[in-house]
Amino acid sequence: MIRHKVSYFLSIAVVLVLLFFFPKPILLAVLLLEIALPLLALILLRMDIAAMTLSLQAPVTSNVNAPLALDIAYKAKRPLFSVSAVEMTLEMQNLLFHTQEERWLRIGLSSRKSSHVEFTPDMCGEWFIRASGVQCLDVFGFCAAAVPCELFCRVKVMPEQNDITIMTDQASRAKPEVGSFRVYQKGNDTAEVFELREYQEGDELKAIHWKLTSKMDRLIVREYSDSTRYDTIVLYDIALKANGEDVDKTLLSTSIGAVESLSRALVRAGIPHMAAFVFQSRIISAPIASEADAAEFLYTLLSYPLAENSGIACQFFLAGQIQQNYESMVYFTIHSFPKELALIPADVNLDAVVVTDKDGVPVVTQPARAKVLVEVPVTYLRKNRSFRIIL
Missing domain, CATH: 3.40.50 (Rossmann fold)
Known part of the structure; x- marks a missing residue:
């Protein structure tokens, strides 16, 4: 990208020098075309972004200290004219240990339409992985445009067993x-409802009382008795x-x-x-x-x-x-x-x-x-x- 920008500004400088010594209409047209090139690249870039979708996928489970492969893929309704790479920041949050780390990525888009990124989790627990600041770059490296999407996935990283x-x-x-x-012990025996209460984090979706939820405008959960x-x-x-x-x-x-x-x-x-x-x-x-x-x-x-x-x-x-x-x-x-x-x-x-x-x-x-x-x-x-x- 840097080489492209250097070549671009050198070419403008050369055309300006030639136009100074040889004021020809064709040189002026070339100069105007070069100046308009970044604007054209930005327009094509935004058109490409509107025609493509990005996705972030990972295995449902993995093991601690084992490489975890993240698959970043794109689909396009038509051939892309301007997009050459995607930049993003991967935020990897371990919910169990209350930790978070970030990794900056630049991924070149190729005919394979997907790229694999690996990281090795050193702690077990549920990892929430989210891509933020996603943007696409044009082939010349002139412009970058934000991609309006949310990319995230969850992975259960299992500990080493003893x-x-x-x-x-x-x-x-x-x-x-x-x-x-x-008697009066809350549990999982679905033969008898123990009580009704509001939904709390961690409750199973199958325990939601949907009829009461629709009437009361908030999630209501059945809590069952346990005969064991x-x-x-x-x-x-x-x-x-x-x-x-x-x-x-x-x-x-x-x-x-x-x-x-x-x-x-x-x-x-x-x-x-x-x-x-x-x-x-x-x-x-x-x-x-x-x-x-x-x-x-x-x-x-x-x-x-x-x-x-x-x-x-x-x-x-x-x-x-x-x-x-x-x-x-x-x-x-x-x-x-x-x-x-x-x-x-x-x-x-x-x-x-x-x-x-x-x-x-x-x-x-x-x-x-x-x-x-x-x-x-x-x-x-x-x-x-x-x-x-x-x-």
């Missing part, structure tokens, strides 16, 4: 009690900070990889359970009765921003905002155990797991009756990809 083995002789403690029901009882809850307390200190993003991403593995290991050990985490002022929970449920729960967790500080899940449990009285709790956190953990009632069988930034091997302690604390160094987890927990 393999956790649960060793327990208490598998029967978490099995649903035959014939028991959880679980005696065990797995409370995931993963946050950006622990005890006021920022947690390393690599530690966070590796720890999230253990979420599905932990719930899957409990199911394999014969312990169906409720899995839960805190989003803002809400408890997001789901029953885990199969390995598929564990995978779906991780998929859900990746869609919500992490809490600012760890310990909030303990606070919710202590405040009674998790409605059922559970006999057993598996508590999973990172960096260090929060002080709130010591306030869990003694009659709750507590098994707490923390992934730390220390070196070494997993350490198991039992500070009190019915309480087991397991510290797992992240270096051990990355190296071995598996560890055992004895409950």
Whole structure:
């Protein structure tokens, strides 16, 4: 583009010199044509933009630390006369970790009608990718015109998986009690509506009561009762900070990889359970009765921003905002155990797991009756990809 501009101004300078020494009408016509060339290029450029559409596509899912290919393509109703390249800024926002990065791109338009751009996400979570400041350049590099379009896509970047083995002789403690029901417990049993409320972020679209929504001019959601009882809850307390200190993003991403593995290991050990985490002022929970449920729960967790500080899940449990009285709790956190953990009632069988930034091997302690604390160094987890927990 720079060479084109240099050649253009040199040619104008040459014509001006020739016109000064040889004032001929043909030289004047050439000069006027050269001066009008940028205006003509701009007109053709705007016509091309009106006749073309751009799109941004990406895989639905990918893996952390694996190349992610973005496909930027265009379609045109007719051959393009002036457009040669597209410039844009890619804004890549990780919703889970509250981070954002930008990348400037210039893509040459060719007969292939598409270009591939790769970037390697170093953190898991749901990535929202948006193109801003999109503009097209003409073949001479004289003009640039904005493209009135919105390009965006979402990608779920999955964490590296770990393999956790649960060793327990208490598998029967978490099995649903035959014939028991959880009275006034909100859940997923569509046979009975528990209550109606306004839509909140994260609610499923299938739960929307469309008839009432149309009458009340706002989204109304059905909330159902749940007739299944679980005696065990797995409370995931993963946050950006622990005890006021920022947690390393690599530690966070590796720890999230253990979420599905932990719930899957409990199911394999014969312990169906409720899995839960805190989003803002809400408890997001789901029953885990199969390995598929564990995978779906991780998929859900990746869609919500992490809490600012760890310990909030303990606070919710202590405040009674998790409605059922559970006999057993598996508590999973990172960096260090929060002080709130010591306030869990003694009659709750507590098994707490923390992934730390220390070196070494997993350490198991039992500070009190019915309480087991397991510290797992992240270096051990990355190296071995598996560890055992004895409950």
